[in-house]
Amino acid sequence: MRIGEVGLLTNDVVKLSNFYKLLLETENGSNDTVHQTILAEETMLTIYNDGSVKNNKNQNMCLAFTVNDIDAEYEKLVNLGVEIIEEPKLRPWGTKNMSFYDPDKNIIYFRSFNK
Template identity: 75%
Template sequence: MKIGEVGLLSNNVVGLSNFYKSFLGIDNGSNDSIHQTIIAEETMLTIYNDNSLKNNNNQNICLAFTVNDVDDEYNKLLNLGVEIIEKPTTRPWGARNMSFYDPDKNVIYLRSFIK
């Protein structure tokens, strides 16, 4: 069994999708305001509006991405104007991590492994 996709519910599908398209460097060719699918390698990120009101207090889920260089991504994120939770920090186990909020206040972690 494989996880087929990760889905984010949003009242602002276009805005959140545009953020992830910029962040991931992907153009899905869509500007749909109800449902967008963004595919990176074999993972699908779906952003959709199920017509329920979202409070954007997303405290029970996070997304984590492994990247080549956390510091490069950190600088890109500053240019996107995101709210940083934790700046890049080297962990005792050899990973370099950072975290930030996406536009809907989902917590996003980035990590890279020091070689």
């Protein structure tokens, strides 16, 4: 068994989808205001407005992405005006991690493995 998809519920599908399209450097050809699916390699990210009001205090979940060059990704995020939580930092277990918020205040982690 494997996870087939990660879904983010939001009040603003277009805004959050556009952020992830920039972040993942991909395009889905959609500007749908209710539901968008973004494919990045083998993982599907779905952004959906189910009609309920979200408070954007997503404190019980995070998304983590493995990247090749965390320092380059950090510079890209800074240039996009993304709110950084923690700058890239080498961890005792051998990865270099950083964290930031998406437009809905979901916590996102980037990590890279030392080679």
